[in-house]
Amino acid sequence: MTSNPLDQVRAWVLDVDGCLMxxxxxxxxxxxxxxxxxxxxxxxxxxxxxxxxxxxxxQQPPRVYAEHLRGHGxxxxxxxxxxxxxxxxxxxxxxxxxxxxxxxxxxxxxxxxEAGGHTLADPAHGEPADVVLVGADDSYTSAQLNAAAxxxxxxxxxYTTVDVPWFHGGIQKSLVVxxxxxxxxxxxxxxxxxxxxxxxxxxxEALMHRIGASSSAGTVPQAxxxxxxxxxxxxxxxxxxxxxxxxxxxxxxxxxxKLAQRTGPDVPDLALPGVGDLYTLLVxxxxxxx
Numbered sequence: 182m183t184s185n186p187l188d189q190v191r192a193w194v195l196d197v198d199g200c201l202m203x204x205x206x207x208x209x210x211x212x213x214x215x216x217x218x219x220x221x222x223x224x225x226x227x228x229x230x231x232x233x234x235x236x237x238x239x240q241q242p243p244r245v246y247a248e249h250l251r252g253h254g255x256x257x258x259x260x261x262x263x264x265x266x267x268x269x270x271x272x273x274x275x276x277x278x279x280x281x282x283x284x285x286x287x288x289x290x291x292x293x294x295e296a297g298g299h300t301l302a303d304p305a306h307g308e309p310a311d312v313v314l315v316g317a318d319d320s321y322t323s324a325q326l327n328a329a330a331x332x333x334x335x336x337x338x339x340y341t342t343v344d345v346p347w348f349h350g351g352i353q354k355s356l357v358v359x360x361x362x363x364x365x366x367x368x369x370x371x372x373x374x375x376x377x378x379x380x381x382x383x384x385x386e387a388l389m390h391r392i393g394a395s396s397s398a399g400t401v402p403q404a405x406x407x408x409x410x411x412x413x414x415x416x417x418x419x420x421x422x423x424x425x426x427x428x429x430x431x432x433x434x435x436x437x438x439k440l441a442q443r444t445g446p447d448v449p450d451l452a453l454p455g456v457g458d459l460y461t462l463l464v465x466x467x468x469x470x471x
Contacts, residue, residue, distance in 0.1 A: 196411030199433020217457020219254035239266030240317035265342035265378030286316030304328030315363040333370035380418035
């Protein structure tokens with residue numbers, strides 16, 4: 182790592198809640214853009230950098246979240262928005278090809294799964310499932326939970342999009358219900374859910390391959406050429422799992438007091454008050470170089 186950790190960075194993974202958006206709901210819903218968020222994304226696109234926006238939200242498909250951000254001036258194409266749900270679908274396509282998936286959640290996981298060619302098990306008809314995936318939804322039926330617990334009890338792997346207990350979007354915290362549901366299913370069936378969202382290595386692998394697939398050479402970039410920007414410890418941990426640069430912004434779950442308590446690999450490579458400050462820093466560096 183150079184003295185300036187951003188010197189070599191030309192690919193970015195940007196968090197949404199508490200980073201690009203200030204909100205009380207996952208995926209930026211109902212919130213407002215952070216100062217400098219739109220300018221940052223526009224600047225990065227303008228100099229030819231690869232930009233992915235990544236959220237642990239999984240209640241809606243990526244296209245819905247991307248459209249919401251565009252409505253706030255943050256120019257993110259549908260294909261460059263990654264949710265924990267779409268990343269989970271990518272993971273299952275690689276590691277469980279042609280598996281029948283019992284989806285415990287809403288369109289945020291069912292749509293990416295179907296787009297990836299997966300067959301969805303119907304819990305109401307007792308269809309067998311090879312894999313169980315839990316994502317976000319407004320409500321869960323007893324038929325879903327029972328079918329999921331039975332499938333896991335019979336040996337199906339149990340995956341969840343997220344297993345952190347709390348959601349932070351820069352306004353207040355709220356319970357991550359999908360994580361609670363996944364652990365309830367695991368508790369009943371004697372299994373521990375495997376997380377496929379932040380900060381899992383599974384997500385890091387999917388992000389690096391997505392960045393590489395879009396490059397002119399079609400190869401995965403060097404880790405130090407990638408930066409993960411977010412407000413929470415999960416983004417720092419995700420960066421570490423990828424070998425990427427970690428940039429922390431203090432507009433969400435991490436306060437200066439909490440930052441001071443971090444040690445070892447949980448300390449980011451760079452900490453800034455917000456994404457507006459990151460934009461200002463990059464512009465000043467670009468001006469200096471030119």
